[in-house]
Amino acid sequence: MNFVTSWSGGKDSCYAMMQAVKLGFMPKVLLNMMNENGKISRSHGLPLSILNQQAQKMQLPIKTVPATWGDYEEKFITILKSLKAKFDLEAAVFGDIDLQPHRDWEEKVCQAASLKAILPLWQQDRIALVNEMIENGIETMIVSCNTMMGESYLGKILTKELALELLEKGIDPCGENGEFHTMVINCPLFSEAIELPAFTTKVYKDYCFVVWE
Numbered sequence: 001m002n003f004v005t006s007w008s009g010g011k012d013s014c015y016a017m018m019q020a021v022k023l024g025f026m027p028k029v030l031l032n033m034m035n036e037n038g039k040i041s042r043s044h045g046l047p048l049s050i051l052n053q054q055a056q057k058m059q060l061p062i063k064t065v066p067a068t069w070g071d072y073e074e075k076f077i078t079i080l081k082s083l084k085a086k087f088d089l090e091a092a093v094f095g096d097i098d099l100q101p102h103r104d105w106e107e108k109v110c111q112a113a114s115l116k117a118i119l120p121l122w123q124q125d126r127i128a129l130v131n132e133m134i135e136n137g138i139e140t141m142i143v144s145c146n147t148m149m150g151e152s153y154l155g156k157i158l159t160k161e162l163a164l165e166l167l168e169k170g171i172d173p174c175g176e177n178g179e180f181h182t183m184v185i186n187c188p189l190f191s192e193a194i195e196l197p198a199f200t201t202k203v204y205k206d207y208c209f210v211v212w213e
Helices: 011-022 048-057 072-087 100-112 126-135 160-168
Strands: 002-006 026-034 062-066 091-093 116-118 139-146 180-186 199-204 207-212
Touching: 002 011, 002 072, 011 026, 011 091, 011 126, 011 180, 026 048, 026 072, 048 062, 062 072, 072 100, 091 100, 100 116, 126 160
Parallel strands: 002 026, 002 091, 026 062, 091 116
Antiparallel strands: 139 180, 139 207, 199 207
């Protein structure tokens, strides 16, 4: 089964893709929704240069689509239809864990594009999942987080110890509710680790971000 990965650049979409490959499915293309200016990804704030590096390390094409929240769904369905035709796709893989509204939306857009929505991480235990990702060779860095976590977490590599520390603070160790977002530096799907540009950090309203140079 040929699939597109809804690729955020973070750990969940990466591990979902790894699991789909393990099941014998065939990755053909990555899809990332960007903010309106098309310069950084909407969810994780990753620049195009980093997304392109990740795709290159997997030897896969990546399609990036600028969108506002207003036209996001319409553009998502349109690009799914286009990629389905171009790459002979049968499915789309997503990294969501247990937010039902997210799953409902993904199944809706996939249905509109005549694709099957696959969520390999669905309803798995959070801390066990993070540990599994780390054990399976996903090296990932925290690139944004809420102010409850604080700016000091930005740039940290997600380890088992750090996941436990977050859990003890009452923070979801997967960041499933948007507490934090990660960026994959290396994983078994990559030929080698990506090269990170220099960065600074900033706080905007109630969220902290890595700002890439």
